[in-house]
Structure formats: C-alpha cells, structure tokens
C-alpha cells in the first residue's frame with residue numbers, strides 16, 4: 001500500500017486553537033527547533049497536541065468519551081518461534097503499517113503497539129462526534145487491506161494466507177486518558193472501556209471484528225445487518241453481547 005499523504009499543518013492545533021502549526025517542509029524548521037514535531041501516534045497532529053492537557057490544562061489526566069480499538073495478528077506468537085527473527089519482523093512491520101494507515105485515515109491515535117497487537121484511541125486529540133463509526137471504518141479498512149496484502153506475506157513464509165488473520169475488538173465510552181506511571185511515563189488510556197475492547201479482541205476470530213452494544217448503537221446505520229452473540233469474557237462477571245461487524 002502506498003504511503004499516505006500526511007497533513008502539512010497540525011490538524012489538532014488548527015481545530016482546537018486555530019493555530020497553523022507546520023509539521024512538514026521548510027517552514028516547520030523553527031518549530032522543530034523547539035521540539036514541535038509530528039506525533040508518532042498520529043502524524044497529522046503534533047507533540048503539542050499530545051501534551052496539551054498536561055501543559056495547557058495543568059492536569060495529569062482527563063476523562064473523555066472515546067472509542068478504543070484493539071487489533072491482534074493471530075498466530076504470530078507461534079510463528080515467531082518457528083521462523084527467523086528477520087522473517088517475522090517484516091510481517092509485524094506490514095501489520096503495524098496497515099493498522100497505522102487505517103487509524104490515521106480515520107483520525108484516530110495509534111496509542112500503543114503491544115507485541116503482535118495495536119491499541120488505538122478515537123476522539124483524542126482530534127475530536128470527532130462519530131468516533132465510534134471512525135473506529136469501525138478503520139477496522140474494516142485494516143481487514144480489507146490485510147486480506148489483499150497477506151497472500152504475498154504468507155507465501156514468503158510458506159504459509160496459507162488464512163493463517164495470517166487479524167482479530168479486532170472495539171468498545172466506546174468514558175475512559176481516563178493521561179500520563180500514567182512514575183518512573184516510566186506513558187501517555188495512554190485506562191479503564192473498563194479499554195479492558196472490554198481488549199477482551200472483545202481476544203474472543204474475535206481471525207478476520208473478524210467484534211464490537212460492543214455501545215459501538216453497535218453509535219455506529220448505525222453502518223451496523224444494521226450485524227447480529228449479537230453472548231460471550232463470557234475473562235475477568236467479567238456478567239456475560240456480554242458482542243456484534244460481528
């Protein structure tokens with residue numbers, strides 16, 4: 001997949017402060033000298049955006065309504081034990097690239113890569129009323145683009161393409177976003193919404209997207225044909241309905 005064209009100015013600073021902060025090209029040089037660079041979590045936003053609430057709002061964390069998406073490359077762990085590090089790292093790079101492109105295309109934040117999984121947050125710092133729908137569209141892009149790309153990746157590793165599937169889980173609601181940890185400061189989201197999205201991902205089959213009822217309701221009409229199934233998720237007392245999306 002071709003690299004996406006990124007914004008020349010920070011989308012977040014423009015939307016929130018009407019400040020044109022250049023991210024690329026010659027005019028960005030003085031900003032870079034002061035440490036203002038494209039965010040690694042969303043290259044259409046900047047490092048000011050990442051720290052806006054610590055520096056500007058003077059609080060360490062905020063509660064926001066947001067959507068969290070986890071995507072996991074199935075079978076990677078067992079593959080990494082039987083193949084060379086070089087062979088499997090190319091596979092992981094391809095997976096990260098596809099996830100990043102889709103997440104950024106829909107204004108999300110690629111918050112973390114955790115081994116063979118990625119975690120994305122939608123509605124921060126770029127605020128979108130339809131953030132649940134954005135996450136859903138990003139997930140569908142990931143699945144579609146990956147199905148096109150994995151044939152050659154699988155062939156190179158002597159596998160069937162079906163063995164390289166991605167499982168995705170999405171949940172939306174209020175969560176806590178900020179800097180957590182003392183020795184190692186980590187800008188991330190925590191809370192039940194995050195845990196639920198992660199658990200939904202863990203029960204999704206390869207090539208499947210599972211969303212919670214909150215996402216199902218918010219992302220209509222894109223999910224009108226989806227059906228719910230009841231799951232008992234690890235660490236949750238009550239069974240939960242998840243919709244195949």
Ligand SMILES: [Zn+2]
Pocket residue numbers: 010011012013014021045046047048049
């Ligand atoms: Zn910015």
